[in-house]
Amino acid sequence: MVKQERAARTREALIRAAAEVFDREGFSTASLTTISSLAGVSNGALHFHFPSKAALANAVEEAAFARLRVLTGDVPPAGASRVRLLVDVTHALAGALRTDPVLRAGFALSGEPSRLGPGDLREGWRCWVEETLKRAEAEGELRPEAEAADVVTAVVAATVGFEVLGVRDGAWLSAATVTRFWRLLLPTLVPAERLAGFVAVGTHSP
Template sequence: MVKQERAARTRESLVRAAAEVFAEKGFTAASIAAISRRAGVTSGALHFHFDGKASLALAVEERAVRTLCEAAAVEGEPEGAGGPLRVLVGSSYTVLALLAEDIVVRAAFALSADAAHSSRVDLRGRLRLRAGELLAAAGRAGLLADGVSPQDATRLVVALTVGLEGLAGVEPGRAPRQLLTRIWTVVLPGIASDEVAAAVLVEAFADQETD
């Protein structure tokens, strides 16, 4: 049992070290030696757990997926005022916070956009799918503005979501969240009915103030 716990800790340390090095240097420039040094283990110990950089990158991406899934589970079902639109807005703050605070999530998104790395985990695709599902539900519930289709709304929200990576690195503190609030204040009234947009904005922003 002690040996298994030690192995699990070593693997965890390697995944985090790999995320840090990938985020700093990119997939191509990251080296096994740099990752093993960052984790405080030998290259031999690294190879005991992972075949190489590609398997480390996959572990980073899979860990990020689990983190995002756990966060989505906490957000709950699209019920209450604004329903799916409230969840959609809330999830954007969650993703922004993870990008700013979780190096594994940040590295995974960088890897998925790295042309030198053939990612097997489409993080952006997962976000697009989730946004599409929520906006389709909003459309069925009659929450979208007249003339706005769930498909058009999804394209707009996806563009916003992709920009969260840059927004997360604007500056430390609450500034990125405040910028996201201002963005939603402009975007949401364009895709939702006036009454629904107002209700969602009030509830979502009240939630952010209590964080």
């Protein structure tokens, strides 16, 4: 049991270190020696857990997917607003991308042209946004002229754009940036008589 726990800790340390190096240097130029050194393990220990850099990148992407599922996983109770959930989750995603190198590296790896990973975080995010807005539309939350497909395009383009631009300038992932986006979009999305019930800053913001 102790040996298994130690192996699990080593694997998690390698995933975290790889995420930090991929985030800082990119997948193509990242060095396994740098990753093992940052994790505090030998190259042999790294190769015991991950036979290649591609396998290590896949593990980072899978860990990032798990983090994304946590962010999007709460199902609102019956009668709760899907639009409000979407606003809150976009704020949570931006906050996590600011602070979590595993999530940040996972998104970057999903767009890496030199590799074929186990999934695509950006596509996973698009699917969740689409499903949430389709339910909002079906439940009468959207203005009649605001078709869910059009709103999906706007939300996904903006949030993925914030993620990409945030690599070089963290202001793109700030709560203020996400709030400005929703302040602009909400009036075109929600019927006027219901707009007062929504806050662009999100309901979970401090």
